[in-house]
Amino acid sequence: MPQMQASILSKIVHTLTKTARLMVGIPDYQTYVVHHQNAHPGEPVMSREDFFRERQARRYGANGGKISRCC
Amino acid sequence: MTELRAKLGWTAIAVLGAASLGIVALSRGETINAIWLVAAAICSYLLANRFYARFIADRVLCIDPERQTPAQRFNDGLDYCPTDKAVLFGHHFAAIAGAGPLVGPVLAAQMGYLPGTLWLIAGVVFAGAVQDLVILWASVRRDGRSLGEMIRSELGEPAGTVSMIGVLVIMVILLAVLALVVVKALAQSPWATFTVAMTIPIAVVMGVYGRYIRPGRIGEMSVIGFALLMLALVFGRHVAEDPSLAPLFNFSGEQLALMLIAYGFIASVLPVWALLAPRDYLSTFLKIGTIVGLALGIFIVLPDLKMPAVTKFIDGSGPVFSGNLFPFLFITIACGAISGFHALIASGTTPKMLDSEANARVIGYGAMLMESFVAIMAIVAASILDPGLYFALNSPAALIGTSPETAATAISGSGFAITPDMLKEAAVNVGETTILSRTGGAPTLAMGMSEILSSAIGGRMLMAFWYHFAILFEALFILTTIDAGTRVARFMIQDLVGTIIPAFGATKSWSANIAATAIAVTAWGYFLYQGVVDPLGGINTLWPLFGISNQMLACIALILGTVILFKMKRERYAWVTITPAVWLGLCTLTAAWQKVFSENPAIGFLSHAGKFEAAFAASKVLAPAKSLADMHRIVLNDYVNTALTALLGALVIAMTCFGIAAIMKALADPDISARETAIVPAE
Numbered sequence: 099m100p101q102m103q104a105s106i107l108s109k110i111v112h113t114l115t116k117t118a119r120l121m122v123g124i125p126d127y128q129t130y131v132v133h134h135q136n137a138h139p140g141e142p143v144m145s146r147e148d149f150f151r152e153r154q155a156r157r158y159g160a161n162g163g164k165i166s167r168c169c
Numbered sequence: 170m171t172e173l174r175a176k177l178g179w180t181a182i183a184v185l186g187a188a189s190l191g192i193v194a195l196s197r198g199e200t201i202n203a204i205w206l207v208a209a210a211i212c213s214y215l216l217a218n219r220f221y222a223r224f225i226a227d228r229v230l231c232i233d234p235e236r237q238t239p240a241q242r243f244n245d246g247l248d249y250c251p252t253d254k255a256v257l258f259g260h261h262f263a264a265i266a267g268a269g270p271l272v273g274p275v276l277a278a279q280m281g282y283l284p285g286t287l288w289l290i291a292g293v294v295f296a297g298a299v300q301d302l303v304i305l306w307a308s309v310r311r312d313g314r315s316l317g318e319m320i321r322s323e324l325g326e327p328a329g330t331v332s333m334i335g336v337l338v339i340m341v342i343l344l345a346v347l348a349l350v351v352v353k354a355l356a357q358s359p360w361a362t363f364t365v366a367m368t369i370p371i372a373v374v375m376g377v378y379g380r381y382i383r384p385g386r387i388g389e390m391s392v393i394g395f396a397l398l399m400l401a402l403v404f405g406r407h408v409a410e411d412p413s414l415a416p417l418f419n420f421s422g423e424q425l426a427l428m429l430i431a432y433g434f435i436a437s438v439l440p441v442w443a444l445l446a447p448r449d450y451l452s453t454f455l456k457i458g459t460i461v462g463l464a465l466g467i468f469i470v471l472p473d474l475k476m477p478a479v480t481k482f483i484d485g486s487g488p489v490f491s492g493n494l495f496p497f498l499f500i501t502i503a504c505g506a507i508s509g510f511h512a513l514i515a516s517g518t519t520p521k522m523l524d525s526e527a528n529a530r531v532i533g534y535g536a537m538l539m540e541s542f543v544a545i546m547a548i549v550a551a552s553i554l555d556p557g558l559y560f561a562l563n564s565p566a567a568l569i570g571t572s573p574e575t576a577a578t579a580i581s582g583s584g585f586a587i588t589p590d591m592l593k594e595a596a597v598n599v600g601e602t603t604i605l606s607r608t609g610g611a612p613t614l615a616m617g618m619s620e621i622l623s624s625a626i627g628g629r630m631l632m633a634f635w636y637h638f639a640i641l642f643e644a645l646f647i648l649t650t651i652d653a654g655t656r657v658a659r660f661m662i663q664d665l666v667g668t669i670i671p672a673f674g675a676t677k678s679w680s681a682n683i684a685a686t687a688i689a690v691t692a693w694g695y696f697l698y699q700g701v702v703d704p705l706g707g708i709n710t711l712w713p714l715f716g717i718s719n720q721m722l723a724c725i726a727l728i729l730g731t732v733i734l735f736k737m738k739r740e741r742y743a744w745v746t747i748t749p750a751v752w753l754g755l756c757t758l759t760a761a762w763q764k765v766f767s768e769n770p771a772i773g774f775l776s777h778a779g780k781f782e783a784a785f786a787a788s789k790v791l792a793p794a795k796s797l798a799d800m801h802r803i804v805l806n807d808y809v810n811t812a813l814t815a816l817l818g819a820l821v822i823a824m825t826c827f828g829i830a831a832i833m834k835a836l837a838d839p840d841i842s843a844r845e846t847a848i849v850p851a852e
Binding site for chain 2: 113115116117118119120121122123124125126129130131132133134137146147149151152153154155156157158160165166167168
């Protein structure tokens with residue numbers, strides 16, 4: 099039983115972390131890696147740091163004036 | 170059996186909602202508890218989400234879970250990425266919830282809590298959440314295209330250009346009015362100014378940490394930033410009380426406005442990692458935390474509402490904003506009931522991450538219900554204050570003077586009894602020298618929040634801390650918007666001007682970028698400065714302009730939704746978008762008309778200009794002007810505002826014509842003509 103509780107708890111924490119990161123425009127890195135390896139096998143994958151930088155720049159600057167947040 | 174239980178459950182919610190609404194609407198004279206407002210709102214939201222939203226999703230939009238979403242078709246793990254419903258809900262809510270739903274309802278409380286509450290509930294259910302859901306759905310069906318692109322493809326190129334100009338105008342007014350809210354909260358307040366100023370170095374520290382020391386550790390950098398922020402907040406009190414430090418952070422409105430303009434320019438050309446991104450993290454998490462905290466506070470403290478249900482100011486003579494309940498209440502409360510800005514968000518990043526059409530309802534409609542709840546909390550925070558105190562905070566100095574004595578006399582004279590001592594005590598409680606004429610909503614909200622939160626934690630001791638925490642939270646948030654918004658406005662200017670002068674549109678060119686940034690900053694800076702020197706407080710003029718522009722954009726979005734429904738031959742359900750569109754069209758056009766042509770100088774720009782021109786011709790100086798040059802500037806501002814308001818009205822009319830033309834064409838066309846992406850069935 100405690101094991102199950104721990105796994106539920108860790109799942110909740112995991113979801114909350116993902117939510118918090120996506121709130122500021124950073125999607126899940128692991129999802130990206132898995133997708134990239136499946137869709138483009140053999141091609142280079144961005145490192146965690148590069149992924150972060152790319153997403154950060156994309157949210158504010160390089161998206162051609164898209165509005166990412168509201169009044 | 171479960172069906173029966175569900176039926177009983179929904180019936181109970183309906184009964185509780187109706188009873189709460191009855192208590193809220195019918196109580197006269199006796200004070201009621203805030204919980205009834207909250208219960209009425211929550212029950213209405215639950216019912217709307219279960220029945221009306223489902224009707225829209227299933228019958229009107231024919232949501233199809235079998236159909237692949239852009240996230241599935243273009244999955245790249247980056248922009249397009251199927252995302253868990255709960256995670257995406259958080260993302261979408263964080264993107265739509267801003268300062269708007271906190272300010273508008275506070276201002277609207279001058280008419281009592283009832284009109285604002287009713288509009289917030291009815292508005293979100295039948296207009297705001299409908300708009301968000303319809304636009305999200307439309308974008309999902311079109312590869313995640315933006316509002317502008319959808320208008321161009323469904324209503325034609327000219328309509329696209331018209332809406333683009335509309336978005337640029339709303340952007341400029343939004344930035345000006347939000348900057349004004351910050352100025353009003355920080356003027357002559359060393360404590361608040363110090364803490365807000367400290368957010369800049371704190372953000373830079375976070376930025377360096379997240380870029381070079383521990384790249385991408387958002388959690389760590391946010392914790393560091395938050396700790397430093399709280400230190401600054403606590404230390405701010407010493408700054409305010411230290412006679413040698415306090416003057417360094419004591420600025421007039423004009424000084425703060427110029428600083429903000431300079432800040433906006435510099436911040437928006439810096440690399441994003443240095444200032445914008447880290448502060449965005451901090452303000453986003455602080456915002457969500459504060460919203461949750463405020464909700465908990467209200468549930469724990471269960472405060473009584475001291476504001477009457479309806480005040481005499483529904484006749485349009487109120488000090489906070491001028492004009493009758495119709496249309497001005499519906500202009501003042503924009504975000505929270507319906508916000509055109511959301512159409513930009515709902516056609517932005519969210520549609521690219523939706524993992525199934527089936528989740529569009531809870532994200533599009535549901536997140537907007539949540540935003541409306543935030544607005545309800547803002548009304549509660551404003552309404553638990555003593556009404557006399559509320560009007561002292563929100564009336565311009567031109568009406569109540571600048572000393573507690575004159576203010577108490579003026580406000581008591583208008584029927585809301587308050588003594589000079591009460592005003593002084595209120596200022597001391599929150600650690601300020603004065604609370605008079607702190608218009609703009611933020612200080613009122615901060616006052617209400619400190620009342621609620623200090624009742625929950627800390628009592629009188631922590632009241633000043635909570636007040637400045639609330640001011641900090643709003644200012645932090647608004648500064649991020651100014652920074653990000655100036656960048657967006659720059660891109661839009663480059664895009665628009667670039668169609669005429671291609672060199673100007675080169676976003677890689679430094680000179681073009683600097684020039685476009687300068688134009689953007691000058692545009693909102695002009696309105697900001699005009700608002701700061703306006704003796705009626707500026708908010709009086711600027712907030713209605715913002716409301717009109719935001720509702721105009723909502724009207725445009727709903728016209729798009731209507732046209733799409735006609736083009737899909739689903740016109741029998743088009744009333745779902747036509748009803749709110751017509752209502753918003755009526756509100757914006759009536760308000761725009763009155764702002765331009767009303768014979769009452771407090772409302773109409775032209776009659777105001779006429780009054781000052783006549784005095785100018787007779788070489789008389791009318792208060793608030795101090796010289797003939799001031800007089801001249803006031804007249805000029807009136808004409809600028811007239812032109813802007815007329816432009817907004819013209820945009821609504823133009824879009825209505827484009828919409829009607831597109832509908833006629835769709836009716837004449839025997840085929841379905843909406844340009845959805847072809848169906849790809851889910852695997």
